[in-house]
Amino acid sequence: MKRRDFIQLAGMGAGALMLPVSSLANTITAEELLIPGLDVSQKKRLADVGLNTARTNGATYADVRIGRYLNQFVITRENKVQSVRNTESYGVGIRVIANGTWGFAATNEVTPDGIKKATERAVTIAKANSKFQKEPVKLAAEKGYGEVSWKTPIQKNGFEVPIKEKADLLLNANAKAMEKGASFINSIMFLVNEQKYFASTEGSYIDQDIHRTWPNFQVTMIDKASGQFKTRSAFSAPVGMGYEYLDGKAQDKIQGPGGITLYNKSYDIIEDATFAAEQAKQMISAKSVEPGKYDLVLEPSHLWLTIHESVGHPLELDRVLGYEANYAGTSFATLDKLQSKTFQYGSKAVNFVADKIQPGSLGAVGYDDEGVKTKQWDLVKDGVLVNYQAIRDQVHILGQGESHGCCYSQSWRDVQFQRMANVSLQPGKAQLTPDQMIAGVEKGIYIVKDGSFSIDQQRYNFQFGGVLFFEIKNGKIAGMLKDVAYQSNTQEFWNSCVQVCDDRDYRMNGAFNDGKGQPAQSNAVSHGSATARFNGVNVINTGRTL
Amino acid sequence: MAIFSKEESKKILEKVIAFSKADACEVNLNGTNGGNIRYARNSVSTAGENSDVTLIVQSNFGKKSGVATINEFDDASLEKVVRRSEELAKLAPENPEFMEPLPQQTYGESKTYFESTAKITPEYRAQAAANSINPAIAKDVTAAGFLEDNYSFASMMNTKGLFAYNQSTGVNFTVTMRSNDGTGSGWVTRSFNDVNKLDTAEASRIAIDKALQSRQAKAIEPGKYTVILEPAASAELIRNMLFNMNARQADEGRSFLAKKGGGTKMGEKIMDERVTIYTDPFNLDVPASPWSGDGQARKKMDIIKNGTVANMFYDRYWASNKNVAPVPFPGNAIMEGGNASLEDLIKDTKKGILVTRFWYIRAVDPQTQLYTGLTRDATFFVENGKVKHPIKNFRFNESPVIMLNNVETLGKQVRVDVDGGPGGGASFLIPYMKLRDFTFTSLSDAV
Numbered sequence: 003m004k005r006r007d008f009i010q011l012a013g014m015g016a017g018a019l020m021l022p023v024s025s026l027a028n029t030i031t032a033e034e035l036l037i038p039g040l041d042v043s044q045k046k047r048l049a050d051v052g053l054n055t056a057r058t059n060g061a062t063y064a065d066v067r068i069g070r071y072l073n074q075f076v077i078t079r080e081n082k083v084q085s086v087r088n089t090e091s092y093g094v095g096i097r098v099i100a101n102g103t104w105g106f107a108a109t110n111e112v113t114p115d116g117i118k119k120a121t122e123r124a125v126t127i128a129k130a131n132s133k134f135q136k137e138p139v140k141l142a143a144e145k146g147y148g149e150v151s152w153k154t155p156i157q158k159n160g161f162e163v164p165i166k167e168k169a170d171l172l173l174n175a176n177a178k179a180m181e182k183g184a185s186f187i188n189s190i191m192f193l194v195n196e197q198k199y200f201a202s203t204e205g206s207y208i209d210q211d212i213h214r215t216w217p218n219f220q221v222t223m224i225d226k227a228s229g230q231f232k233t234r235s236a237f238s239a240p241v242g243m244g245y246e247y248l249d250g251k252a253q254d255k256i257q258g259p260g261g262i263t264l265y266n267k268s269y270d271i272i273e274d275a276t277f278a279a280e281q282a283k284q285m286i287s288a289k290s291v292e293p294g295k296y297d298l299v300l301e302p303s304h305l306w307l308t309i310h311e312s313v314g315h316p317l318e319l320d321r322v323l324g325y326e327a328n329y330a331g332t333s334f335a336t337l338d339k340l341q342s343k344t345f346q347y348g349s350k351a352v353n354f355v356a357d358k359i360q361p362g363s364l365g366a367v368g369y370d371d372e373g374v375k376t377k378q379w380d381l382v383k384d385g386v387l388v389n390y391q392a393i394r395d396q397v398h399i400l401g402q403g404e405s406h407g408c409c410y411s412q413s414w415r416d417v418q419f420q421r422m423a424n425v426s427l428q429p430g431k432a433q434l435t436p437d438q439m440i441a442g443v444e445k446g447i448y449i450v451k452d453g454s455f456s457i458d459q460q461r462y463n464f465q466f467g468g469v470l471f472f473e474i475k476n477g478k479i480a481g482m483l484k485d486v487a488y489q490s491n492t493q494e495f496w497n498s499c500v501q502v503c504d505d506r507d508y509r510m511n512g513a514f515n516d517g518k519g520q521p522a523q524s525n526a527v528s529h530g531s532a533t534a535r536f537n538g539v540n541v542i543n544t545g546r547t548l
Numbered sequence: 549m550a551i552f553s554k555e556e557s558k559k560i561l562e563k564v565i566a567f568s569k570a571d572a573c574e575v576n577l578n579g580t581n582g583g584n585i586r587y588a589r590n591s592v593s594t595a596g597e598n599s600d601v602t603l604i605v606q607s608n609f610g611k612k613s614g615v616a617t618i619n620e621f622d623d624a625s626l627e628k629v630v631r632r633s634e635e636l637a638k639l640a641p642e643n644p645e646f647m648e649p650l651p652q653q654t655y656g657e658s659k660t661y662f663e664s665t666a667k668i669t670p671e672y673r674a675q676a677a678a679n680s681i682n683p684a685i686a687k688d689v690t691a692a693g694f695l696e697d698n699y700s701f702a703s704m705m706n707t708k709g710l711f712a713y714n715q716s717t718g719v720n721f722t723v724t725m726r727s728n729d730g731t732g733s734g735w736v737t738r739s740f741n742d743v744n745k746l747d748t749a750e751a752s753r754i755a756i757d758k759a760l761q762s763r764q765a766k767a768i769e770p771g772k773y774t775v776i777l778e779p780a781a782s783a784e785l786i787r788n789m790l791f792n793m794n795a796r797q798a799d800e801g802r803s804f805l806a807k808k809g810g811g812t813k814m815g816e817k818i819m820d821e822r823v824t825i826y827t828d829p830f831n832l833d834v835p836a837s838p839w840s841g842d843g844q845a846r847k848k849m850d851i852i853k854n855g856t857v858a859n860m861f862y863d864r865y866w867a868s869n870k871n872v873a874p875v876p877f878p879g880n881a882i883m884e885g886g887n888a889s890l891e892d893l894i895k896d897t898k899k900g901i902l903v904t905r906f907w908y909i910r911a912v913d914p915q916t917q918l919y920t921g922l923t924r925d926a927t928f929f930v931e932n933g934k935v936k937h938p939i940k941n942f943r944f945n946e947s948p949v950i951m952l953n954n955v956e957t958l959g960k961q962v963r964v965d966v967d968g969g970p971g972g973g974a975s976f977l978i979p980y981m982k983l984r985d986f987t988f989t990s991l992s993d994a995v
Contacts, residue, residue, distance in 0.1 A: 028602070028617040031636065083641070087615075106596040110619060127595050130670040134678045136591035186800065224801040229808030231801060231915060325588040327692035328724040328735075331907075334993070415598050456910045456920045456943070463943055463992035465920050467912060487912060487920070489943065489990045520586050520694040520722075542989060546916040548804060548818070548949055 030090045032074070035161040039070045039092075039197050040112075042149070042209050049201035051114045052096045055121040057203065061098040061128070063141065064121070065202035065372060068094045068112060069414035072195040074161060078172045079188045080180060086165055093414040096121045100128035102138030106417040141394045142405050144374055146205020152368025154213040155361065156244025160193040163245050171248065172219075175275035179221050182279035185231070189219035189275075192240075192514070194526075198371070206373040214364055214526055215247050216240035216514050217271050223282035232285040232484075234278040235469055237303060237451060238269045240514040240526065242364045256507075259440050259448055260472040260479045264303065266509050267362060281470060288482035291471070293543045297446035298488060298536045299439055304468050305427070306511040306529035307452035312492040313347075313354055314425040314529065316461035317381050319392040323399065329520050331459025334492065335387060340400075345387040348496030351534075353428040354382040356391055358407055363424045363528035364512045365408075371418040374407035381425065385497070393420045412523040419519060426510070426530035430502035436533040439501055446474035447486060447541065452511070454487065465489045467544070485545035495536060503532035550579040550599035551666075551701050554713045560603070560621055561705035567630040570607035570637060573707045574649045576841070577603050580700035581666075585673040588692035590681050595673060607633040611646040614639070645865040649706035653845045655838040658714070658829045662742035665717035666699040672743075673697075680723050680752040687756050693723030697743065704843055712839045719743045720965055723752055724925060725759040726995070732765075732938070733995050734758025735905060735925035737780050739965035739975065741835055758904060758926035765938040767991055768929060774900035774956065775986040776893045776930065779978035781903045781923075783964040785948040786825070786978060788909070789917055790851065790881055795860035799870070804917045804949060805860060814857050819952040821855040827878030833963050834975035836879025844876040851881065855952075878974075885979025888959035893982045895933045896957065900982070902928040902935060906944070917947040922992055941995075942988035956982040 040048075049066040056064030070092045077085040093110035094117055105128025109120040160168075172189040179187045194214040201207045217238050224231045241247050250270025258264045263277060300308065315321065316333040324332055339345035347354075358365050358376035369375055372394055380388050392400060393409040411418035440448060453467030471483040490498075512528035552560065557577050564575045579601035586594045606615045607630065614636025618629040676695050684691035697719040705711045721738045734755040740746055789804075798805035798812040805813045828848040829836040838846055842864065850858035859875055867874035894902065901923075909921035923941045930936065959980035966974060 028619065029604070029615050031632070082644075103592065104594055106594065108596070108598050110600060123597065127597065127670050130674050131585070131592040131595050134587075134592050134674055134681065137589070186802065222802050226801065226810055227808070229801075229806065231806075233914075323589065324690060324692060324726070325593055327588055327690070327726060328586075328694055328722055331994070332726075415600075417594050417596055419594070454910050454912045454920065456908045456922070458922045458941060458943075458992040458994035459907060459924055460994035462994050463922065463941075463990060465912075465943060465945075465990075485913075487945075491993070521584060521696060540990075542945070544912045544918060544945065546913065546918050546947060546950065548916050548947070 028090050030088050032088050032165055034090065035072050035074060035088050045199040046201065046207050048112060048114065048117055049199065049207065052117045052121045053201060053203050055118045056096070056098045056125060059122060059125040061100045061125055063099040063203055065097050065200065066094060067371065067411065067414055068199040070197040071413050074193040076165060076168045076172060076191040078169065078176060080176055080186065081173065083169045091413055094120065095411065095414045095417065096124045097417060098124045098128055099139050100125050101132030103128045103132035103135045104139060105131065108415040139395050140398050142397045142403055144204055144394060144405060147208060147373065147375070148205065149207045151209040153211040154242055154366065156213045156246070158245040159213070160215055160245040161195060171271060175219060175271045178272055179275040179279040182276055183283060184221045184279040185224040186222040187219055187275065192216040200369065200371065200373050202373050204373060208369045208373055210368055212367060213244055214240065214242055215245060217248060217269065219275060219278070221275065221278040221282050223286055225286045230286050232282050234282040234285060235451060236271065236278065237265055237274050238271065239303065239511040240364060241362055242366045242528070243362050258301065259436050262450060262470065264301070284482050285484055288484040290545050291483045291486045291541060291543050293541055295538045296541050297443045298539045299436065299443060299446055299448040299474065299533060300536065301436070301448065301450045301533050302509040302531045303451045303511045304449045305531045305534060307455055308466055309425060309427055309529045309531060310513060311455060311457045312461055312464055312495065313381070314422045314527070316492065317390050318420060318422060319390040319396045319400070320420045322390060326518065330518050334460045334462050340387055340390065343386065346385050346497060347382045347387045347493065348385045349499050350385045351430060351502055352382055352385045352496050352499050354425055355428055356381050356406070356423040356425050358423050360424055360510070360528065360530065363510055364514070364526035365424040365528055370407045370409040371411050372409040374405045374409065376407040379406060391420065391423055396420060410525055412525065416521065416523050421518065421525040422516065422527045424528045427502060427534065429505040429508045429532040432504065434501060434503045436503055436507060439503060439533060439535050440474055440479065441477040443474045443535065444476055447483060448472040448474055448479065462491050463489070464492065485543045486541060487544050488539050488541050490539055495539065498536045498538060499534055500537050501535040503534070505532065507532035550581045550601050551699060552577065552579060557701065557703035557713055558711065561703060563623065564603070564605060564626050564630060565705055565707055567627045568607060568707055570634050571609050572649050573630070574606045574704065575603065575706065576704045578700070578702045580698060582696070582698045583668060583670065583673060584694065584696040585677050586694045587677045587681060590685055590691050592674070592677055595670065603629060605629050605633040607637045608646060609637050611642040611644065612640045613637050613643060613646055647864040649708045650710050650843045652709045653839070653843060655712060655845050656830055658835045658838045659832060660714060660716035660741055660835045660837060662717050665697055665719055665741065665743040668697045668743060676748045679749040683749060683752055684725055684756060687760065688728050689725045689756050689759050690728060691723055691725055691752065693721070695719065695721045695748070702837065710843050712843055714837045714839065716837065717741055719746055721746060721748055721751060723755050725752065725755040727759045727763050729763065731995055732759045732763035733925045734762060737964065739963055762926040762938040765940045767940045770942055770988040770990050772985045772987055774897060774982065774984045776897060776900055776902045776980065776982050778904055779962040779964045779980060780905045782981060783976045783978045784906065784909050784966050785919060785951065786883065787966045787974065787976065788919060789948040792914065792917065793851065793860050795862045796866045798860055804915060805857060812860070814860060817856045818949060819852065819855045820955040822955055822958060823852055823855050823952045824850065824884040825852040825881055826850045827881055829879050831880065831882060831977065834880040834882065834977050836975065840876035844874060846876055846879055880975045882977040883979055885958045885961040888957055888980065890959065890980050893957055893959050893980055894930055894935060897930045897982065898932060900930045901939065902930050912945060917949050918945060919947065920945045941992040943990045943992060944987060945989045946987045951983055951986065954984045956984055
């Protein structure tokens with residue numbers, strides 16, 4: 003990092019912001035982000051120490067994950083760079099089965115001695131817990147892949163882009179929003195690189211290099227006279243891509259209903275910040291919604307979150323079985339509903355696919371965190387529930403012999419477990435654009451971008467807000483609304499889905515930090531869809547006066 | 549290894565400070581030993597331990613500062629991390645919001661550390677889980693629980709002569725009990741600094757009783773109801789409101805404490821005069837570190853006094869900008885209560901709803917502090933002073949500010965740690981409360 007990297011940067015307030023990174027990660031320089039970690043042969047030698055120690059101590063299975071997790075944040079507000087932080091978290095996690103019970107231990111001493119001791123601790127923990135174990139662990143067969151590797155197919159490594167370039171991009175976006183009258187803007191560039199090495203007693207030695215990128219901002223508009231304030235967030239998506247996502251190519255821009263601009267495989271942050279300031283102003287003076295039943299037209303940057311909460315989570319097998327009962331909850335989509343082969347999760351227009359392979363998605367990896375090669379599979383076909391998301395120690399419960407490959411741990415220091423794959427609504431087969439869809443709606447609301455969200459612990463009842471709400475009257479956009487949230491029940495909602503636009507409108511958005519488990523862990527996952535229509539959904543007015 | 553004593557920390561910190569060539573240097577040395585056990589379906593699912601120590605060095609030249617961290621403590625590593633922070637500081641731009649390190653402060657003593665908790669073993673955790681699972685099996689109920697313990701230390705020193713040290717321990721236990729017919733669910737949470745106060749069998753019995761009593765819940769119409777909230781239900785809403793009492797946001801006009809036409813609601817009455825919320829790091833039920841992460845001394849201080857905004861939180865920069873004393877973010881919060889027990893509150897209720905807990909609470913509108921979420925794990929209909937029957941869960945849309953304007957009775961206080969207690973969250977002492985006109989907007993089929 004050179005002094006000139008910071009020319010024009012007005013200020014840097016390190017430490018003032020809450021960053022979504024472990025306090026145990028080390029702060030390093032931008033150059034150090036680019037230093038390669040241990041080479042594969044060294045990692046293999048170290049991993050073998052863990053595998054051999056586990057075997058010697060009586061473990062019947064072991065896996066060793068040597069992980070180097072790199073993050074970079076560039077955080078700005080208005081004309082200031084508030085913080086630039088590069089972090090590295092490096093260590094090893096060892097998971098074993100002894101006496102039919104899992105045990106796990108982790109250490110940041112990535113040495114033969116450190117790994118040996120941690121492995122011994124993992125075996126001790128497994129044996130202590132086995133005294134109270136009622137159901138011995140049963141693992142689905144998985145072949146060893148030998149020495150293999152996988153990389154996110156990025157075009158531009160974000161860590162190689164000078165910090166000044168990233169900061170300037172954010173500051174330029176901020177300046178555009180302020181020129182358009184924004185009261186405040188906070189913006190952030192968040193880059194992730196997971197360098198993960200996995201080895202198991204099945205004979206796999208898997209080296210992976212995963213990249214994720216997320217540019218984001220919040221434009222706030224304050225109307226002093228009325229005391230009202232509104233916030234318009236960025237129309238970007240967190241992506242499993244490199245810095246090429248910031249290219250903002252013309253072919254990736256979409257002119258949406260209501261005169262809005264949306265983005266697909268690349269994003270123009272400067273243009274979007276300009277629109278955000280204009281729209282935030284309109285949000286303040288928008289008409290407060292009349293509560294009642296509306297036909298909802300939900301745009302993909304909004305619908306992804308409804309899919310995530312009402313389809314992705316209830317179809318996680320660990321939740322269905324009760325393993326998350328004390329925290330995230332269980333699921334209404336019980337095993338008998340799957341076994342009946344007739345449970346109508348949604349209308350015939352509804353098809354959900356899970357995958358860990360979609361290019362550009364947050365969930366894409368070559369192998370999951372227990373060495374299973376990733377794939378795509380059906381969850382809901384023509385509206386009927388056909389499968390769940392499950393990992394090696396669960397699929398036997400479904401009578402299936404093969405893990406779905408969706409096991410993940412947020413770092414070396416946390417134990418891996420079943421996490422959500424990408425779960426996406428398949429586009430409609432008939433040619434249909436969002437404008438054509440809206441033309442068919444008499445009384446409705448077109449909702450853009452995710453907002454407030456909440457769902458019960460069995461995933462029946464939910465409430466979602468959004469960012470932009472447009473009233474639809476007799477097939478036409480009739481102006482902006484505010485104070486909108488819709489409440490529904492998962493099965494009722496997906497059965498009210500009457501149309502999904504075709505694949506020209508298919509886009510992904512996602513969650514960079516989806517929480518689950520105790521201790522809580524974060525997972526990154528994408529959800530694709532095209533714009534979809536839901537008839538007769540209950541809309542409430544969320545306006546209040548203090 | 550992850551825990552350094554006061555003397556060991558001081559020795560390392562002095563070495564680091566001696567390496568400094570910057571205008572000023574501030575060093576934090578923190579470490580933790582943690583352990584946990586998780587069970588579900590009446591069987592242990594995962595268990596683990598972890599430990600880590602981190603040294604954080606911030607050097608500054610004028611208003612240019614740089615931060616570097618390391619987790620090795622030999623002399624060469626210590627010098628390396630100081631040099632790296634100085635290098636980063638020289639490269640950094642001037643930060644107009646940079647504040648010089650504080651001089652030596654006077655801190656009180658807070659009883660945050662208990663040896664009992666520091667000595668928890670994997671065998672203890674396994675037994676604690678068994679004490680919860682076995683009574684569940686006996687009552688045809690399925691247990692899913694989590695116990696997490698933490699032994700940590702934090703220390704800091706700077707070139708202005710400040711030195712601070714604190715050790716703390718904590719244990720957090722939650723369990724969900726579900727009746728095997730799938731129609732009842734109960735839950736309980738317990739958090740302590742001293743593990744000797746934790747009895748997982750006693751706590752589990754309460755959750756089992758709730759699971760059995762909440763079976764075959766009846767649906768009643770959503771609407772505005774008088775509610776009796778257990779402290780675990782209201783704590784997160786109150787926490788969320790306190791988190792939003794930042795002075796800068798209010799001054800900037802983007803807070804529920806900002807006023808129409810400009811200015812803030814500091815000193816104004818915003819809720820029922822019986823509501824008093826204060827922080828006190830020395831409280832024995834919810835002890836907190838006597839100093840904040842930047843070295844400021846924490847003290848007993850009102851936040852809401854008799855319904856009036858008594859203090860907002862000012863970081864050092866914003867305080868200097870506004871020419872007021874800084875107010876560090878509190879490490880705990882205590883809401884004053886009364887003498888009424890839960891039974892007393894039920895006895896005095898003609899018609900109302902008893903809530904064990906709320907869940908999936910999310911902000912709907914920051915302007916009004918409107919939140920939505922749902923009741924969970926045993927909700928009951930109360931009529932003519934008695935618990936009549938379990939009811940199906942409700943979704944609510946309510947603001948803690950409006951809710952605390954609608955106070956009927958405040959009862960006895962209970963400790964609740966929000967966000968998992970040790971390591972993660974903060975401790976709260978919150979009373980049972982009876983409130984009128986709480987807004988439930990829809991029904992949920994979830995058990």
